[in-house]
Amino acid sequence: MQWNEENGLLLIPLGLGCLAVWWLMPSAKQRPRILGGLAALAAILMMQLMLLPPAGDYVRNVLFFLFAAAAVISAGLMITDRNPVYAALWFALVTLAVCGLFLLNSAPFLSASTIIVYAGAIIVTFLFVIMLAQQSGTATSYDQQPIQPAIASIGAFILLGALLFTLQEWGHIDGKSTNLHAEPGQFIALPEGIQPNPLSQAPHDNPHEIGSLRVLGRSLFGDYLFAVEIAGTVLLIATIGAIAIAPRRSQGTL
Amino acid sequence: MLEQLINWFPEWARPFIMPMLTIAIVLQVNLGVCSYLILLERKLSAWMQDRIGPNRVGPWGLLQPVADMLKLLLKEDVIPGHVNKFLYVLAPGISVFTTMLAFAVVPFGPVPRNLSATDGQFPFIIAPGVDLGLVFIFAVTSLAVYGIILGGWASNNKYSALGAMRASAQVVSYEIPLGMSVVGLALLTGSMSIEKILLHQADAGILGWNIWFQPLACVIFFAAAMAEAQRLPFDLSECEQELVGGWHTEYSAMKWGLFFLGEYTHVITISFLTSILFFGGWHFPWIAEPESQYLGSTLVKVLVLLMKSFAFIIVIQMLRWTIPRFRFDQLMGLAWKVLIPLATLNVICVMIVKQFHLNQWWLLPMSAALFLGAGLIGTQSSRPFARRTVEPVAEAHGHHAHAH
Numbered sequence: 001m002q003w004n005e006e007n008g009l010l011l012i013p014l015g016l017g018c019l020a021v022w023w024l025m026p027s028a029k030q031r032p033r034i035l036g037g038l039a040a041l042a043a044i045l046m047m048q049l050m051l052l053p054p055a056g057d058y059v060r061n062v063l064f065f066l067f068a069a070a071a072v073i074s075a076g077l078m079i080t081d082r083n084p085v086y087a088a089l090w091f092a093l094v095t096l097a098v099c100g101l102f103l104l105n106s107a108p109f110l111s112a113s114t115i116i117v118y119a120g121a122i123i124v125t126f127l128f129v130i131m132l133a134q135q136s137g138t139a140t141s142y143d144q145q146p147i148q149p150a151i152a153s154i155g156a157f158i159l160l161g162a163l164l165f166t167l168q169e170w171g172h173i174d175g176k177s178t179n180l181h182a183e184p185g186q187f188i189a190l191p192e193g194i195q196p197n198p199l200s201q202a203p204h205d206n207p208h209e210i211g212s213l214r215v216l217g218r219s220l221f222g223d224y225l226f227a228v229e230i231a232g233t234v235l236l237i238a239t240i241g242a243i244a245i246a247p248r249r250s251q252g253t254l
Numbered sequence: 255m256l257e258q259l260i261n262w263f264p265e266w267a268r269p270f271i272m273p274m275l276t277i278a279i280v281l282q283v284n285l286g287v288c289s290y291l292i293l294l295e296r297k298l299s300a301w302m303q304d305r306i307g308p309n310r311v312g313p314w315g316l317l318q319p320v321a322d323m324l325k326l327l328l329k330e331d332v333i334p335g336h337v338n339k340f341l342y343v344l345a346p347g348i349s350v351f352t353t354m355l356a357f358a359v360v361p362f363g364p365v366p367r368n369l370s371a372t373d374g375q376f377p378f379i380i381a382p383g384v385d386l387g388l389v390f391i392f393a394v395t396s397l398a399v400y401g402i403i404l405g406g407w408a409s410n411n412k413y414s415a416l417g418a419m420r421a422s423a424q425v426v427s428y429e430i431p432l433g434m435s436v437v438g439l440a441l442l443t444g445s446m447s448i449e450k451i452l453l454h455q456a457d458a459g460i461l462g463w464n465i466w467f468q469p470l471a472c473v474i475f476f477a478a479a480m481a482e483a484q485r486l487p488f489d490l491s492e493c494e495q496e497l498v499g500g501w502h503t504e505y506s507a508m509k510w511g512l513f514f515l516g517e518y519t520h521v522i523t524i525s526f527l528t529s530i531l532f533f534g535g536w537h538f539p540w541i542a543e544p545e546s547q548y549l550g551s552t553l554v555k556v557l558v559l560l561m562k563s564f565a566f567i568i569v570i571q572m573l574r575w576t577i578p579r580f581r582f583d584q585l586m587g588l589a590w591k592v593l594i595p596l597a598t599l600n601v602i603c604v605m606i607v608k609q610f611h612l613n614q615w616w617l618l619p620m621s622a623a624l625f626l627g628a629g630l631i632g633t634q635s636s637r638p639f640a641r642r643t644v645e646p647v648a649e650a651h652g653h654h655a656h657a658h
Contacts (some may be wrong), residue, residue: 085407092400112389113273116433120396124403128422130417131407212385221423 010164017043018157023079026148031081038074044069063104071097084133088126095119256376276380280357288518289319295571302575329507333408337504341408346505346512347625349401354521356394360526363556364536367448375393378556379449387448388440391527392433395482399425401516402484402491407499420582421491425482427589432478434471434597435471438604439464439531442614452530456544463534467614468604470621472532474597476566479527481589485570486520487577490585521570522563529562592628599624 015041023036071094078090095118102111146152220228260271293308293315300307308315333339338399363378384390399422406418440446443454455463465472481488492500499505502513529535536555537543546554580588603620606612 089404108386109389112386112393116389116396116429120393120399120429124399124422124426127403127407128419131403131419197314 006240010161013043013046014044014157014161014164016040017160018153021076021079021157022149023152024076025146025153026080026082037082053132060104063100067097067104071101085131087128088123088130091126092119092123095123109213119241140204272377273380276377280362280380281354283352284357284519284522285515287522288515289323290652291518291521291571292322292514293319294567295574298568298571299575302572309655323511326508327512330399331507331509332365334504336410338408338410341404342504343509345401345405345408346516347401348404348507349398349516349518350512352394352398352401353516353523356391356398356523357446357526359384359390359517360523361449361452361530361535362526363559363587364535364552365452367453382449384447386446388446388451391448391523392429396425398482398516398520401513402501403505405505405513406491409501409504413497413499413503413505414501417491417493417497417503420493421484421501424484424488424490424589427487427586428478428593429479429590430596431474431593432482434479434594435474436514436531438468438471441601441604441608442467448527448530452535452537453544455534459648460534460537460539463532463537465532467617468532468600468621469618470600472528473625474600475531476524476528478589478593479524480570480573481585483517483524485517485521486574487579488585490579490582493579506534521567525563525566525570526559528566529559533562534596535559535562580603592632596624596628 018040020036021228023031023039026034074093074097076093078087081087081090095114099111099114099119102108102114147161256272260268261631263271294319298313299305308318311317311321333342361379363376365378365382366375402421402425403418406416406421409415422588439451443451445451445454451464463501471575484491489498489500492502494500497503502510505513537544538558538560542551542555542558600621603617607614607616607620
């Protein structure tokens with residue numbers, strides 16, 4: 001019952017949000033969109049009360065709420081928009097807003113590279129494919145209805161709930177704030193029991209260095225060398241696979 | 255003088271004065287220069303084709319840009335009935351906004367070394383002290399393609415859609431060599447900040463300019479940047495002979511003009527970047543050294559940088575009338591089969607030199623060898639992608655083959 005008291009409150013906005021997304025998803029019969037919108041707004045406001053960001057200065061707070069609201073709202077619109085091209089554009093906005101959040105948390109390189117890779121390349125490729133499939137400016141009939149809206153929204157919100165629950169456990173909080181003693185440039189304080197990696201080569205003493213290219217490189221190729229190499233190998237395998245799947249010149253490509 | 259101006263404002267507003275002033279100057283100069291670059295381009299093309307060029311408005315046609323501007327502004331702004339209105343109107347704005355935003359981290363003069371927002375030094379850059387200036391520029395210019403894609407798709411026109419699709423494939427491909435070509439510079443300088451790369455070269459003198467160590471990277475950067483800006487010979491997306499106007503077929507009046515404002519701003523940014531990254535920026539031996547403090551030295555430095563950039567703008571405009579347009583498969587082949595491998599090999603050369611502490615001058619013969627090697631492979635390979643043989647079609651469809 002201890003658990004229920006601490007985390008039961010979280011279930012209300014989660015359920016409300018799930019309902020809102022399911023309601024807003026495009027379907028055969030028209031539902032009044034205003035109801036879904038109101039439910040989504042209520043869910044966001046309740047969630048916002050429970051998970052306040054660390055108290056920073058005024059500018060930082062304003063920027064945080066701007067980017068966070070933009071990210072969440074565009075994400076909702078991305079899922080519920082009828083037109084695939086608009087969905088891709090909302091996805092681009094989500095990426096840009098999240099990059100703004102990265103920037104606020106002193107990760108400029110992560111922010112810039114996410115813009116280059118996601119907004120600049122991957123979503124452009126999405127748009128390319130969508131434009132090939134659907135060439136007119138107005139929406140056509142197919143590709144407009146989700147296949148299993150109920151299962152998809154419930155599954156996604158269970159995932160989100162698990163994520164939030166883990167974050168709360170990790171941050172040692174009681175449903176109020178994720179971070180009471182935040183260092184500058186830090187979103188969530190390091191929990192009590194966890195020590196920093198002793199093998200880490202990155203200097204932790206200078207707060208201005210956090211997130212700089214030098215520290216990031218040392219961390220990637222020092223602390224996370226194994227993960228980086230594995231990721232590189234997986235990508236290489238994917239590239240080889242793509243070349244293997246692609247038809248040969250003799251089979252009629254350029 | 256500037257300090258008095260700043261002190262005249264209330265305390266809270268002071269940090270904003272210098273950036274606002276810089277933005278205003280850059281914006282106005284950019285708009286003016288863009289319109290005269292169009293005149294220059296028309297005159298240059300006329301001279302290269304043995305014509306006279308525009309010469310009716312004002313002496314030597316000097317008022318032609320004013321007339322063009324007035325025409326663009328006063329023309330009827332047609333929005334066709336079959337377009338997606340919101341995206342159709344949004345697209346030119348994205349085009350201009352992203353290219354202008356990229357200029358925020360490009361220094362256009364000698365940036366003072368110890369700069370603070372309120373001490374009255376003119377910064378010569380809109381956003382000083384951005385540590386990842388190069389990455390920022392690539393991030394912002396990679397968003398510029400949204401203007402083209404949305405414009406092309408919203409126009410609801412087959413030619414526009416084809417142009418937009420070509421543009422998206424092209425920009426995604428050419429971003430890779432563009433980013434790879436400057437990795438070598440970042441390794442040599444130890445920084446991704448454009449100001450630091452400039453100062454590093456200025457401190458080292460004319461023999462420290464990056465062009466001596468990275469000539470191949472300079473060529474790759476220039477070519478890839480031209481492709482990003484959709485300039486001829488890479489303007490497959492607006493290819494007049496096959497696609498009417500490509501992605502801007504349905505645009506008219508100032509919306510069309512905004513697309514071209516974006517393109518010319520992009521050209522100016524490319525020229526500034528090339529002269530800053532590879533040709534020492536405002537540094538020139540004897541007249542514009544880092545320690546030269548004579549009266550008007552700042553002005554001389556600005557002029558040196560402007561002249562270098564102007565030279566590159568001229569090169570870009572002359573290229574337009576020199577090299578014919580690629581075919582689309584050649585364009586993609588150039589990016590994936592030539593520029594990306596060469597840029598990767600170039601980075602490996604820099605890594606070898608840095609790792610084994612070799613003399614930096616080894617990079618010059620290495621770059622030359624890579625360039626010549628690529629050229630040799632290109633001419634010697636038995637199946638260049640330009641030569642596409644058509645298989646004889648089966649008997650029943652024989653007459654079609656002739657028709658094509």
